[in-house]
Amino acid sequence: MALPNRVVHHAEAIAWLRGEGRLAGASVVTSLPDVSELPGLGLDGWRSWFVDAAALCMAGVPDEGVAIFFQSDIRRAGVWVDKGALVSRGAEQAGMTLLFHRIVCRLPAGTVTFGRASYAHLLGFARTPRPAPRSGTADVLPDGGFKPGRKAMGVNACVEACRFVRNETTTRTVVDPFCGWGTVLAVANALGLDAVGVDHSTRMCKSARTLQIDLERPGEPLAKEAR
Ligand SMILES: C[S@@+](CC[C@H](N)C(=O)[O-])C[C@H]1O[C@@H](n2cnc3c(N)ncnc32)[C@H](O)[C@@H]1O
Known part of the structure; x- marks a missing residue:
């Protein structure tokens, strides 16, 4: 059986998404950059960049994808920024319509934090509602799992997202337009899905x-040197 494929583009994600249009046979799993990564x-x-980037990611998803x-969330200049709402x-x-909203604990419940929430939102959207699931789901993931970098998505959260793509859609490629260390791509491949990543950082692409x-x-x- 052929091994799942992985392609990483060293590019600016917004321009790349606009150039691609609809991502045939693909779903998007991503983590949009924080304000600290776009200080200008x-x-x-x-x-407003964040809302437009989220909309562009969703516009690229075909009807069968998610x-x-x-x-x-972050606290910035005395204001709580709810990225789930954005x-x-x-x-x-x-x-797009909301299919699920899970909470992923980045730190153990009860941990006191400054500036960045101890939880993350895991939000799934599709253009059309899906049939009610046959079995229940865990709405709170107690541990996001191993992260290869400080702002990376935890492996458990990636598994949750990529399993949803594999089990609940007919799409077999996962696109992460802000792929960072490539956690989503590596987990997608480990679950048998092809993966496409984009990042404007040479180091992240590597x-x-x-x-x-x-x-x-x-x-x-x-971490293997060559694939
Ligand atoms: C939150 S991190 C993603 C982490 C990733 N999900 C992981 O688990 O490794 C956001 C990434 O977006 C990249 N980035 C920020 N703005 C970008 C842009 N306009 N185009 C492409 N990549 C961008 C940054 O280099 C960073 O690696």
Whole structure:
């Protein structure tokens, strides 16, 4: 059986998404950059950039696919920024409907934090509602799992998202337009899905092309030099 494919583009994601249009046979799983990664925009500029970027990611998803976002809230200049609400605003722009909303604990419940929430939202959207699931779901993931970098998506959260793509859609490619270290791509491949990543950082692209994750031992990433 052919091994799942992985392609990583060193590119600016917005321009890349606009150039691609509809992502045939694909779903999107991503984590949009925080305001701290786009300091030139200021808080208000970043907020509208974020909503438009979420809408663009969703516009690329075909009818049979889903768009899944992993985002953690921040406190900035005395204001709580609810990124789940911002992604939902993007969904309204793109005509998408919310399929699920999970909470992923980034730190143990009760941990005191400053500036960045101890939880992340895992939000799944599609253009059309899906039939009610035959079995229940865990709405709170107690541990996001191993992260190859500080702002990476935890492996457990990636598994949750990529399993949803594999089990609940007919799409067999996962696109992460802000792929960072490549956690989503590595987990998608480990679950038998093809993966396409985009990042404007050379360093991130290098990691995203090589990161391997063993789902049996998710705390021990196998970073291989060449694929
Ligand atoms: C929150 S991190 C993604 C982490 C990733 N989900 C992981 O688990 O490794 C956001 C990434 O977006 C990239 N980025 C930010 N703005 C970008 C842009 N305009 N185009 C492409 N990549 C961008 C950053 O380099 C960073 O790696």
